[in-house]
Amino acid sequence: MTTDPALTGVLEELSAREPLFHHPEFGVARADFESMITDDFWEVGASGQCYSRAFVLDVxxxxxxxDYEEDWQADDFAVRLLGPGVYLLTYRLLQGKKRLTRRMTIWDNSTGLWKARYHQGTIIQDPKTGSQLDEPAC
Structure with a gap:
């Protein structure tokens, strides 16, 4: 997926917020996380499991x-306008040099504040062999 050059500023803002919930500069308290997501936020993990807002906040x-540290690398960011103030951000995430996933977050800025409405991960690397699965171009 390519990004419309008119959305370069949005791409920069949103890619600085991903991976979602993994930027301490945006806060690490429950109230911080609550302010990052909409009231109807939900997530589908790379496992395919659905998670509610309440479950995600508890985790x-x-x-x-x-103490929490991670070795995650995100790249291949792209953004697309879905509707007024609503954007789809996609990217790849390498977790601990072991698990490669494609991620997407629907971001809502209709109130003037960025809030995630939906997040999903999909494995694109075979967890048994470590080889990359066939990944169609986005």
Missing amino acids: LDERYSK
């Missing part, structure tokens, strides 16, 4: 209640 509380 984040647990994760950040102790």
